[in-house]
Amino acid sequence: MENLLTSPSLIQRAYWLIRLRWVAIATLAAATFVSHELMGVSLSASALYAFAVILLLYNFVLYDLLRYWTWGDKQPSPTRITGIVTFQISADLLILTTIIHFSGGIENPFSFFFVFHMIIASTLCSKRQSYLQATLAAVLFGGLVILEGTGPLPHYGLANFAGHDLYRNSTFIFGFLFVFIVTLYLVVYMTTSISEQLRLQQESLEKANVQLEEKDQVKNEYVLRVTHDIKGHLAAVQSCLDVVLDEMVGPLNERQKDMVGRAHHRTTKCMEFVTALLKLTRMKLTGRLEIERFSLRNCVLSALALVQNRAQSKSITLNHHIDPAIDFIDGEAVLIEETLTNMLLNAVKYTPAGGSVGLDVKRDGTFVQVRISDTGIGVPPADLTRIFEEFYRADNARATEREGTGLGLAFAKQVVERHGGQIWAENNPTGGSTFIFTLPSHFNEPDS
Amino acid sequence: MGQGSILIIDDDPDITEAMTVILANRGYEVRSAQDGSEGMDRLKEAKPDLIILDVMMRTSQEGFELSRELKHNEKYKDIPILMLTGVKQKTGLDFKADAGDEAWLPVEEYLDKPVRPDVLLAKVEDLLSRS
Numbered sequence: 080m081e082n083l084l085t086s087p088s089l090i091q092r093a094y095w096l097i098r099l100r101w102v103a104i105a106t107l108a109a110a111t112f113v114s115h116e117l118m119g120v121s122l123s124a125s126a127l128y129a130f131a132v133i134l135l136l137y138n139f140v141l142y143d144l145l146r147y148w149t150w151g152d153k154q155p156s157p158t159r160i161t162g163i164v165t166f167q168i169s170a171d172l173l174i175l176t177t178i179i180h181f182s183g184g185i186e187n188p189f190s191f192f193f194v195f196h197m198i199i200a201s202t203l204c205s206k207r208q209s210y211l212q213a214t215l216a217a218v219l220f221g222g223l224v225i226l227e228g229t230g231p232l233p234h235y236g237l238a239n240f241a242g243h244d245l246y247r248n249s250t251f252i253f254g255f256l257f258v259f260i261v262t263l264y265l266v267v268y269m270t271t272s273i274s275e276q277l278r279l280q281q282e283s284l285e286k287a288n289v290q291l292e293e294k295d296q297v298k299n300e301y302v303l304r305v306t307h308d309i310k311g312h313l314a315a316v317q318s319c320l321d322v323v324l325d326e327m328v329g330p331l332n333e334r335q336k337d338m339v340g341r342a343h344h345r346t347t348k349c350m351e352f353v354t355a356l357l358k359l360t361r362m363k364l365t366g367r368l369e370i371e372r373f374s375l376r377n378c379v380l381s382a383l384a385l386v387q388n389r390a391q392s393k394s395i396t397l398n399h400h401i402d403p404a405i406d407f408i409d410g411e412a413v414l415i416e417e418t419l420t421n422m423l424l425n426a427v428k429y430t431p432a433g434g435s436v437g438l439d440v441k442r443d444g445t446f447v448q449v450r451i452s453d454t455g456i457g458v459p460p461a462d463l464t465r466i467f468e469e470f471y472r473a474d475n476a477r478a479t480e481r482e483g484t485g486l487g488l489a490f491a492k493q494v495v496e497r498h499g500g501q502i503w504a505e506n507n508p509t510g511g512s513t514f515i516f517t518l519p520s521h522f523n524e525p526d527s
Numbered sequence: 528m529g530q531g532s533i534l535i536i537d538d539d540p541d542i543t544e545a546m547t548v549i550l551a552n553r554g555y556e557v558r559s560a561q562d563g564s565e566g567m568d569r570l571k572e573a574k575p576d577l578i579i580l581d582v583m584m585r586t587s588q589e590g591f592e593l594s595r596e597l598k599h600n601e602k603y604k605d606i607p608i609l610m611l612t613g614v615k616q617k618t619g620l621d622f623k624a625d626a627g628d629e630a631w632l633p634v635e636e637y638l639d640k641p642v643r644p645d646v647l648l649a650k651v652e653d654l655l656s657r658s
Contacts, residue, residue, distance in 0.1 A: 311539065314641035318545035321644050327552045350641070 089160045090149055092203055096167050097142050104134045107178065110189075114240070121238040126181045134174060141167065164203050168196055168212055176219040183237035185224040185246050185255060193220060197263055201270030209271050213263045221256050228252050299364050306357045313353060317346045348482050355486040359469070362493050373412035375447060375520075376401055379440060382419035390427050396435040397423075405440055405447055408520035410498050415518070418491045422451050422514055425487060428480055430455035430511070446500065447520050452513040457506045466504065467492045491516070529648075531576035531655050532556040536566040536593070537611065538581065542640070546579065549644045550651065563593045570603060577654055582612045582637075607654045610637035 111127040114120040145163065148155045155163075172193070179187050193216045200212040226232040227246055234246050245251055320343040322328055324336070331339065383399055390397045426436040434454035441448055458466060462473040470485040477483070488502075495502040495516045502516040533555050537543045540561070547557045558575070560566040566578075578597070582590035590610065597603045635654055638646065 315539055315541035315545070317641040318542050321641070322545045322548045325549075325644050327548050327644070 089157075089164065089203065090145075090155070093145055093160065093163050093167065094142075096164070096199070097138055097145065100134070100138045100141075100171070104131050104138065107131050107134070111182075118240075120240045121236070122182050123235050126235075127178065130174070130178055130181070137170070137174075161204065161208075165200075165208060165212075168200050168204070169215060172196055172212065172216050172219055176223055179220070180223055180227070180232070181235050183240070183246075184227045184234055185252060186237045186240065190220060190259065193259075193263060194266055197266040198270050201267050202274050206271045206275070209267045210264070213267045216263055217260045220259065224252055224256065296364070299360050302356065303360045303364060306353050306360065310350070310353045310357060313346060313350050317343070317350060320346060352484045352486070355484045355490065359486055359490045359493060362490070362497070368411045368414070368497055370409050370411060372407050372409055373415075374406050375408045375410075375415070375440065375518075376406050378412055378416045379419060379438065379449075382416050382423055383438065385420050386423040386427060389424065390436065393427060393430070393432045395427055395430055395432065397438075398435060399438040399440075401440040402442055405442065405520075408447060408518060410518055410520075411494075414494045415498075418494045418516075419449070421487045421491055422516075426451050426453040426455065426514070429453065429476060434511070443517055445519060446517040448515060448517045450513055450515045452507060452511065454507075454509075454511040457510060457512045458504055460506065463504050463506070467502065529553040529555045529652060529655070532558070532573070533577045533579060533651065534566065534569055534575040535559040535579045536561075536563065536569075536581060536590075537579070538562055542581075546642075546647065549647060553648055555651070563589050566593060570597075574603070575606060577607050577609065577651060579609045579611060579651075582610055607635040607657065609635065609650060609654060611640050611642065612637055 107127065108131045111122070111124050111131075115122055115124040148159065148163070175189075175192060175196070179190055182189070196216065197209070197213055201209040204212070223232070224246070227234045228249065236246065320339060323331070324339050324343050379399070379401060383397060387397060423436065423438065430436055430453045436451070436453045439450040439452070441450075456475050456479055459473055459475060462471075465471050466473055466476075467488045469489040472483055472485045492502050495518065499519045500517040502514070505513045505515065507513055529550075533550055535543050535546055535550075535557065537546075537559070538561050543559045543561075547559060550557045558569055558573075560569045566580075569575075580590050580594060594608050594610065597606065597608065635657075636650055638650060642650075
């Protein structure tokens with residue numbers, strides 16, 4: 080990789096150069112106006128205004144060309160993009176030289192603007208290209224002042240601004256050019272060395288990122304295998320305990336029943352944890368969704384039905400409101416129903432008896448938004464984002480409910496984000512919390 | 528009390544034992560096999576009224592292959608099969624899409640492991656009453 084920037088950001092920079100040029104054109108016109116009309120500096124204003132117009136046209140053409148090359152998903156080759164940028168810089172150097180020629184040559188302090196182009200070249204182009212641009216600038220500007228000083232080119236002096244024979248003073252020309260050219264090369268040297276360092280850093284970061292992803296993949300495969308094996312053993316343990324607890328192999332006394340019951344309960348919890356971990360890991364490993372058009376309305380209703388009993392046993396009121404315009408959306412129905420059920424169960428779990436849980440489905444631009452609010456214990460503000468991390472449980476959640484996998488919300492986050500939606504939590508001002516997620520959708524209007 | 532004979536084909540001896548106890552307690556006649564070929568031997572000895580089959584045995588496909596083989600066999604194709612899985616969805620083996628496709632997954636029912644005794648008994652009773 081020769082360049083600091085990747086193709087897409089180089090394209091952005093090419094557009095950026097065009098935007099900068101609009102500003103430069105305005106500045107040229109304004110500077111001409113101010114110095115000529117207001118400050119009374121004598122310069123060939125009409126030529127400069129003409130240049131502003133020519134530049135304007137040039138920039139329009141460039142903009143159109145760039146749009147044509149990058150239209151839609153078109154991805155021009157890196158060489159072409161670099162070509163566009165290099166061309167722009169070289170053309171700008173030529174134009175700047177011409178403008179300076181018509182506005183005082185060596186007398187014009189705008190010659191400092193050559194430095195800007197050196198910085199742009201050094202960050203956007205290769206090292207070699209940057210030095211070539213510096214050489215081009217040196218030849219153009221050096222050629223201009225020498226030709227003006229020795230006679231072949233006319234000199235358009237800036238009377239009332241600089242001494243009238245400065246442009247013919249060879250010592251001044253020599254001194255000025257020396258500092259000018261040294262500045263150009265030094266700027267290129269400094270900027271390219273910084274760019275190169277940044278580029279190397281970027282490369283090593285990218286490499287590290289790839290390595291991390293590979294390691295994460297290996298970790299996930301490992302977790303998948305281990306949990307799968309553990310689940311097999313757990314299933315056997317649970318099946319055998321079931322048989323004992325249901326007294327199919329003989330009666331149990333109270334003490335025995337209690338102890339086997341405890342073992343059975345813990346096995347069930349362990350099973351839930353392993354199942355949740357397995358599901359989450361599989362999701363991360365495969366990541367493909369089976370998108371179908373399904374009724375979100377039915378999904379919500381069946382999730383509500385699943386939670387109804389649990390809510391009733393805690394005397395929790397379950398309210399819901401679904402925007403009548405919302406029905407079919409794209410997504411994997413099984414996963415979304417599971418997510419809805421999980422989040423409703425969570426709301427019921429962390430809401431004290433007698434409270435209420437509400438589910439609200441509405442439109443949010445091209446998305447549907449599902450809000451599940453409760454009058455429960457709320458989420459400590461510092462934990463609002465952390466609760467979506469794997470295994471993380473907020474302190475008050477842990478205190479309320481000792482058992483919990485800490486994986487439910489991580490799974491919900493995976494599901495929602497895989498669908499291109501977002502998930503987050505908020506605390507209600509009146510107590511309790513609201514969990515919100517969005518899913519992208521095309522709506523089936525009731526009429527259509 | 529239940530009536531009928533059941534063949535369990537599962538490579539996990541503990542799960543097999545637990546299921547045998549559950550089903551025998553209800554009055555069913557239960558036999559078991561540890562893999563597909565042993566299962567075929569048991570089938571040849573006597574034809575059961577129901578087969579309980581584990582999806583994943585030595586190879587992850589063995590249960591599927593065996594169920595296909597049985598459904599293509601004139602002699603055995605009318606025996607209902609209850610498939611047990613340690614995996615539900617997202618395995619690459621997609622039940623949802625293919626459960627309707629008899630040629631691909633020719634089983635009558637499938638249950639996720641571990642199966643609660645009451646769920647197992649209800650399902651078995653249901654399948655036996657269908658035939």
